[in-house]
Amino acid sequence: MAMALHRLRRNKAAILGLVIAIGYVFVAIFGPSLAPYSPYDMGLDRALESPSLAHPFGFDELGRDIFSRVIYGTRISFVISVVSVGIAMIIGVTLGTLSGYFGGAIDAVAMRAVDIMMAFPEILLALAIVSALRGGAQVIGTETAIAYLIIAVGLYSIPQFIRISRASVMSVKQNEYVEAARATGEGTTGLILQYILPNALAPLIVQATLRIGTAILTAAGLSFLGLGVQPPTPEWGSMTSYGRNYLRVAPYLATFPGLAIMLVVLGFNLFGDGLRDALDPRLRLE
Amino acid sequence: MMEVTTEKLLVVKDLKVHFNTARGIVKALDGVNLEIGRAETYGLVGETGSGKSVTALSIMRLIRPPGKIMEGKISFEGKELLGKTEEEMRMIRGSRIAMIFQEPMTSLNPVYTVGGQIAEPLKIHKSLEKSEILSKAVDLLNLVRMPEPLRTMAQYPHELSGGMRQRAMIAMMLSCDPSLLIADEPTTALDVTIQAQILQLMRELQQKMNSSILLITHDLGIVAEMCHRLAIMYAGQVVESATVNELFEDPKHPYTVGLLRAIPKPHERVSRLEVIPGSVPDLIHAPQGCKFHPRCPHVMDVCRSKEPSYIKVSEEHYVACHLYND
Numbered sequence: 160m161a162m163a164l165h166r167l168r169r170n171k172a173a174i175l176g177l178v179i180a181i182g183y184v185f186v187a188i189f190g191p192s193l194a195p196y197s198p199y200d201m202g203l204d205r206a207l208e209s210p211s212l213a214h215p216f217g218f219d220e221l222g223r224d225i226f227s228r229v230i231y232g233t234r235i236s237f238v239i240s241v242v243s244v245g246i247a248m249i250i251g252v253t254l255g256t257l258s259g260y261f262g263g264a265i266d267a268v269a270m271r272a273v274d275i276m277m278a279f280p281e282i283l284l285a286l287a288i289v290s291a292l293r294g295g296a297q298v299i300g301t302e303t304a305i306a307y308l309i310i311a312v313g314l315y316s317i318p319q320f321i322r323i324s325r326a327s328v329m330s331v332k333q334n335e336y337v338e339a340a341r342a343t344g345e346g347t348t349g350l351i352l353q354y355i356l357p358n359a360l361a362p363l364i365v366q367a368t369l370r371i372g373t374a375i376l377t378a379a380g381l382s383f384l385g386l387g388v389q390p391p392t393p394e395w396g397s398m399t400s401y402g403r404n405y406l407r408v409a410p411y412l413a414t415f416p417g418l419a420i421m422l423v424v425l426g427f428n429l430f431g432d433g434l435r436d437a438l439d440p441r442l443r444l445e
Numbered sequence: 446m447m448e449v450t451t452e453k454l455l456v457v458k459d460l461k462v463h464f465n466t467a468r469g470i471v472k473a474l475d476g477v478n479l480e481i482g483r484a485e486t487y488g489l490v491g492e493t494g495s496g497k498s499v500t501a502l503s504i505m506r507l508i509r510p511p512g513k514i515m516e517g518k519i520s521f522e523g524k525e526l527l528g529k530t531e532e533e534m535r536m537i538r539g540s541r542i543a544m545i546f547q548e549p550m551t552s553l554n555p556v557y558t559v560g561g562q563i564a565e566p567l568k569i570h571k572s573l574e575k576s577e578i579l580s581k582a583v584d585l586l587n588l589v590r591m592p593e594p595l596r597t598m599a600q601y602p603h604e605l606s607g608g609m610r611q612r613a614m615i616a617m618m619l620s621c622d623p624s625l626l627i628a629d630e631p632t633t634a635l636d637v638t639i640q641a642q643i644l645q646l647m648r649e650l651q652q653k654m655n656s657s658i659l660l661i662t663h664d665l666g667i668v669a670e671m672c673h674r675l676a677i678m679y680a681g682q683v684v685e686s687a688t689v690n691e692l693f694e695d696p697k698h699p700y701t702v703g704l705l706r707a708i709p710k711p712h713e714r715v716s717r718l719e720v721i722p723g724s725v726p727d728l729i730h731a732p733q734g735c736k737f738h739p740r741c742p743h744v745m746d747v748c749r750s751k752e753p754s755y756i757k758v759s760e761e762h763y764v765a766c767h768l769y770n771d
Contacts (some may be wrong), residue, residue, distance in 0.1 A: 335547075336554045339614070340554065343618070344570060346535060358555065
């Protein structure tokens with residue numbers, strides 16, 4: 160573990176990723192106190208105004224401060240990504256662990272289900288889930304929209320967690336300390352919770368980090384396509400989508416929320432990759 | 446040496462364990478018989494693949510698919526183990542029968558401290574207060590002569606050397622005073638000086654705690670030093686069993702004779718070591734009759750067709766070989 164930390168510290172890209180991720184979490188939590196203006200205050204007289212010192216990202220088509228809106232948007236994407244990955248991890252790791260530990264029929268059923276889910280291109284699956292949840296509704300509330308996004312992004316992340324935890328558990332259960340624990344009279348629950356899961360955790364942590372980046376991207380993508388959170392709620396995807404119409408006259412409308420998405424996803428990916436390299440030095444290409 | 450009582454602690458009778466593999470059925474154990482007395486150290490000797498470890502795991506009922514105990518009897522403290530439910534077996538494992546594994550480097554859980562792990566069997570089998578468990582764990586580490594028990598309690602397995610880990614493992618397995626300790630090649634992975642220390646420790650603890658040890662090894666030197674009696678296994682069967690003195694003085698089975706001849710003797714200058722010709726048979730297509738006959742220097746016609754039964758050579762000395770039929 161100390162070795163892993165040391166390796167992580169030496170990886171500059173991973174540290175950069177970590178800094179970005181921490182900054183993102185910080186902004187998500189303290190956003191309302193950090194934002195200089197209200198994200199909802201409109202003023203048609205200043206619509207599409209260019210960035211200035213007081214308003215570093217400029218104004219959108221309704222005269223709202225883009226900088227404040229991007230900051231507020233952090234919180235929405237944070238909630239969606241963390242909650243959806245959390246749900247996916249709990250369900251996926253539970254199923255994957257049972258499947259890897261017991262094998263047999265449980266394993267066969269779970270793996271075929273995973274195959275079916277993985278046969279869909281990811282964004283398409285999320286799109287189908289959101290559409291199905293929305294039914295025919297044209298306008299839905301922000302909370303409902305967020306809940307739908309969480310369900311969609313969460314569901315489509317489950318198969319990866321099942322696969323990885325299954326593989327990890329299958330390799331960990333071969334270890335002699337599992338056999339030794341069995342020889343001390345440890346029961347199945349104790350074996351899984353105390354011996355197998357803690358030792359199978361490393362690749363899952365890596366996967367969760369990488370998955371948060373993907374979840375942010377997917378949630379923003381769905382909002383961009385009009386299936387997620389709707390204006391006036393400040394959400395990066397929908398801001399990019401609406402800003403697209405003004406790309407020629409006021410490129411900052413779409414550019415800044417787009418850059419925010421890119422930066423955060425990049426941060427989580429760099430950190431996740433660094434974490435993987437640190438936890439599993441065999442994979443390192445040097 | 447401690448007096449061995451005649452009352453049997455463990456009796457294994459005609460134990461057959463098969464592994465169902467893609468290539469066919471591997472008859473890993475094909476009628477194993479053992480009798481271990483109370484406070485006795487019993488050696489189980491054989492080559493790799495002769496079924497020593499499978500025998501040990503069968504006694505613990507830890508054989509997992511594709512392996513299956515087909516038939517036989519394992520009676521322990523007068524009770525039949527093969528009929529017990531998994532839950533009843535769990536109560537026996539770690540408390541009445543404990544097992545030490547070959548690889549001390551990998552047989553401790555890397556994510557918990559040594560102290561926490563030693564306490565684990567106590568938590569499972571005894572209802573004690575947390576403070577009692579901790580003080581018992583320190584006592585156990587003292588018992589196995591861990592240099593700094595208090596410090597070791599808080600250390601993780603990777604911070605300990607192989608010999609210290611094996612001591613920790615022994616402490617963990619002795620925590621509930623088992624009446625039978627199975628040691629599956631406990632010193633194979635250790636270097637020679639540590640090996641001697643661990644064996645010395647096991648011998649002392651056995652006398653102190655009055656428990657029996659089933660010592661699995663392929664090292665006849667260790668058996669000579671540690672055991673009262675031993676059994677020689679070949680291809681899933683016990684071919685000869687006797688007291689240590691008798692077996693080393695007067696081996697009967699051609700395989701045992703070959704094994705003893707293969708031990709290099711430091712005072713004799715020889716250009717080549719003695720070997721037993723051939724190799725261990727494939728247990729899917731085991732030879733007909735006596736399984737040793739293709740390698741046996743004294744092979745007779747009857748060996749090719751008929752399996753030998755046990756012949757009593759003397760009190761405590763049994764051999765499965767047609768040579769000794771009247």
